[in-house]
Amino acid sequence: MRIRRRSTGDIVFDILNNLFMLIIVIITLYPFYYIIISSFNDPIDLLKGPVYLWPRKFSVVNYIYIFQEKAILNATFITVARTVIGSATAVLFTAAFAYGISRKWLIGRKLFIKMAIVTMYFSGGLIPTYLLITRFLNLAGNFLVFIIPNLFNAYNAFIMYSFFKGIPVEIEESAKIDGANDIIIFFKLILPLSLPILATIALFNGVWHWNSWFDALLYGEGKLETLPLYLVRAIQSATASAAEAGRFVSTTGITSTSIRLTTMVVTTFPITIVYPFLQKYFVKGIMIGALKD
Amino acid sequence: MILVLPVVLWMIIFNYLPMLGLIIAFKEYDPFLGPLKGFLESRWVGIDNFKEMFMDKYFWQAFWNTIYYSVLNLIVGFPFAILFAILLNEIQSMWYKRFVQTVSYLPYFISWVFVIGYIYIILADNGIVNDILLKLHIIDKPIPFLVTPDFVPPIVVLSNLWKSFGWNAIIFIAAITNIDPTLFEAAIVDGAGRFARIRYVTLPSIKPTIIILLIFNIAGIMTNYGMFEQMYLLSNGAIQDATEIIDTYTFKIGIVLSRFSYATAVGLFRSVAAVVLLVCANSISKKLTGESLY
Numbered sequence: 017m018r019i020r021r022r023s024t025g026d027i028v029f030d031i032l033n034n035l036f037m038l039i040i041v042i043i044t045l046y047p048f049y050y051i052i053i054s055s056f057n058d059p060i061d062l063l064k065g066p067v068y069l070w071p072r073k074f075s076v077v078n079y080i081y082i083f084q085e086k087a088i089l090n091a092t093f094i095t096v097a098r099t100v101i102g103s104a105t106a107v108l109f110t111a112a113f114a115y116g117i118s119r120k121w122l123i124g125r126k127l128f129i130k131m132a133i134v135t136m137y138f139s140g141g142l143i144p145t146y147l148l149i150t151r152f153l154n155l156a157g158n159f160l161v162f163i164i165p166n167l168f169n170a171y172n173a174f175i176m177y178s179f180f181k182g183i184p185v186e187i188e189e190s191a192k193i194d195g196a197n198d199i200i201i202f203f204k205l206i207l208p209l210s211l212p213i214l215a216t217i218a219l220f221n222g223v224w225h226w227n228s229w230f231d232a233l234l235y236g237e238g239k240l241e242t243l244p245l246y247l248v249r250a251i252q253s254a255t256a257s258a259a260e261a262g263r264f265v266s267t268t269g270i271t272s273t274s275i276r277l278t279t280m281v282v283t284t285f286p287i288t289i290v291y292p293f294l295q296k297y298f299v300k301g302i303m304i305g306a307l308k309d
Numbered sequence: 310m311i312l313v314l315p316v317v318l319w320m321i322i323f324n325y326l327p328m329l330g331l332i333i334a335f336k337e338y339d340p341f342l343g344p345l346k347g348f349l350e351s352r353w354v355g356i357d358n359f360k361e362m363f364m365d366k367y368f369w370q371a372f373w374n375t376i377y378y379s380v381l382n383l384i385v386g387f388p389f390a391i392l393f394a395i396l397l398n399e400i401q402s403m404w405y406k407r408f409v410q411t412v413s414y415l416p417y418f419i420s421w422v423f424v425i426g427y428i429y430i431i432l433a434d435n436g437i438v439n440d441i442l443l444k445l446h447i448i449d450k451p452i453p454f455l456v457t458p459d460f461v462p463p464i465v466v467l468s469n470l471w472k473s474f475g476w477n478a479i480i481f482i483a484a485i486t487n488i489d490p491t492l493f494e495a496a497i498v499d500g501a502g503r504f505a506r507i508r509y510v511t512l513p514s515i516k517p518t519i520i521i522l523l524i525f526n527i528a529g530i531m532t533n534y535g536m537f538e539q540m541y542l543l544s545n546g547a548i549q550d551a552t553e554i555i556d557t558y559t560f561k562i563g564i565v566l567s568r569f570s571y572a573t574a575v576g577l578f579r580s581v582a583a584v585v586l587l588v589c590a591n592s593i594s595k596k597l598t599g600e601s602l603y
Contacts, residue, residue, distance in 0.1 A: 029503050033396055037409045040393070043471070044412050047427045050437070054430070066437040109316060116313035128313060131320055137584070140327020141576030142556075143563045148327055151344040168319050202312055227420035230538065234564065244422045251426050251542060273430065280426050287418050295411055 048288065055079075055281045059274035078278040081270050088246060088279070095226060095243040098162040103221035107214055109167040114176035115206055119185075132170040149235060157237035162225070172217045179213040180206065215297045223287060247279045334358055334574040340567070351570075358574035368575065370550060371558035378540075378554065379530040381462060382469050387526060390474050391519065394481035395511055399503065410482065413475025421538040424468050428543070429455065432464075456547035465539065484518040485511060520600040528587035531555070531579050555579050 054062060058073040082088055116122055117129050139145070145165075155161040183206065191201050207214065229245035236245070253272055329348075335358070336351040362368050393413070400406040416424070431437045432454040439451040454460045488511065496506045537556035544552040555575065563572025595601040 023502070026503060029399070030401065033399055034405070036396060037400060037405070041409055041412050044416060044475075047424075047471075050431075051427060063435065065435060066431075066440050068437070109319075112312035113316035116316075122313065128317060131317065131325075135320060135324040137587075138328060138580060139324065140330050141573065141580065142559055143569050143573040143576060144327035144330030144333070145323075146564060147330060147344075147347075147569065148323070151340075151347070152326075165323055168316055168323075198311060223418050227422070229420075229422060244420055247422045247426060248542065251422065251429055273433075276426055277430065280423050284419055284423050288415070291415060291418060292411070295414075 055277040059271045091243045091246045099225040102225040114173045118180035156235045161235040338570040371553045375554040390477035394478040417476035425542040458551040461551040484515040488514045527590040531583040
């Protein structure tokens with residue numbers, strides 16, 4: 017039953033509120049739109065002033081340039097590789113732990129849970145981690161430096177944990193009678209039942225990997241440049257010395273601004289494409305995590 | 310067991326070994342001793358690194374900037390997320406509501422590199438902001454936003470707001486959705502208008518959520534990884550003093566200048582300050598409102 021008696025005040029409120037939301041939508045989406053139309057504008061023409069709603073002088077030279085630039089292609093390859101391999105391995109690794117601690121019969125369960133909680137609040141910080149990776153493990157300059165240190169994340173583990181807890185134990189018991197061991201149960205029973213949560217965590221990991229540049233800066237040793245790191249250098253060249261900026265000036269009429277614009281479109285494009293399809297999963301996933309507290 | 314042990318081993322290596330590594334904050338780490346020996350056999354110097362830190366005016370600058378920007382972000386961002394969640398809940402059209410919400414947290418998934426890149430382009434001398442101000446004859450020559458320290462706080466706060474308000478609102482939206490609808494109906498029967506319902510039903514119902522998140526946010530004032538990216542990317546020679554925070558300071562001292570022990574001491578100080586903040590925020594909230602994290 018719902019009582020509906022809209023007063024003038026209610027109507028005014030609704031109109032203003034809908035307008036407010038519309039403004040929020042525009043402010044949120046316009047940067048993406050602005051970057052896209054600017055990247056399709058002729059670079060030299062763009063120096064005259066910004067475009068607002070539509071390219072003044074349409075041109076695809078930026079994209080032709082970008083897709084021929086070896087550094088960008090290389091960075092794209094590394095970024096795609098680390099995103100795919102990194103999120104797949106991290107999801108499996110984190111899920112294994114989360115599943116383990118969700119089963120009451122696990123020996124040492126309480127200790128492992130505490131160990132994971134501690135990592136959410138304390139860490140050695142930048143320098144000890146840097147020394148560990150560069151001096152002890154010698155991972156600098158190795159592609160694995162993107163994968164191994166990011167295999168596990170306690171927050172993600174606890175989101176998965178609260179999901180696995182809801183899977184009834186009877187399923188495993190019947191499988192055990194049929195002679196299945198823990199590993200078979202995990203891969204053949206638990207994982208297929210948990211696709212929504214796996215998708216959520218995969219998305220979190222994927223986005224994180226896709227956007228990462230700091231570890232590439234720290235451990236890349238110049239040869240493992242990711243797409244966002246390329247963009248970082250392109251942005252910094254805007255205020256850096258002429259020598260550094262020179263890297264982005266070419267004879268083809270491309271400006272450093274247009275390279276920045278186009279790289280921004282390229283780096284953001286995949287996320288904005290997959291986002292609408294995956295967003296309902298991660299909202300569900302984050303709710304599971306939030307309700308636990 | 311087979312499933313859990315590799316992760317436990319991983320935690321020991323990647324989380325707990327670096328914690329042990331914190332001892333070099335009390336030593337003068339000698340990188341030439343070799344990996345393990347550097348930690349074990351470097352000379353003990355007691356609290357010299359901390360003494361030096363407390364004497365360094367650049368450290369204090371970074372320290373106050375960290376707190377300043379965190380508090381500014383909190384003052385602006387936190388109420389805005391609550392306001393957005395409440396107003397979104399008042400939208401009648403389900404389709405529009407869902408659309409606005411989906412759009413609102415898209416920026417959370419976009420990298421800081423994009424956000425700062427965009428800021429660089431719109432605030433440039435021939436960027437969109439100066440262009441509009443010039444065309445409206447508010448100014449007669451471009452404002453150099455990106456090299457003026459006074460513009461750093463608004464840029465930091467607004468870009469952070471743009472990136473995170475939708476995401477921060479998710480939990481409030483969830484809390485509002487969980488309110489028993491009969492409460493609203495009863496309020497309507499009692500003659501409560503829009504604002505009265507928000508004030509007497511919605512707000513009190515989500516109060517526990519607000520307090521818990523406020524504790525988290527206050528506790529997080531000293532530790533905010535996202536802020537490193539934002540400040541590092543925004544920084545340039547002209548506004549360096551205004552953009553320096555503890556994370557960028559640690560990075561410069563530790564990685565760029567290779568002063569490992571000193572930078573570790575700075576990091577350790579930050580961690581301790583963060584824990585102190587968490588405990589304080591929690592006990593104050595327990596006393597005042599009865600809500601607490603633990």
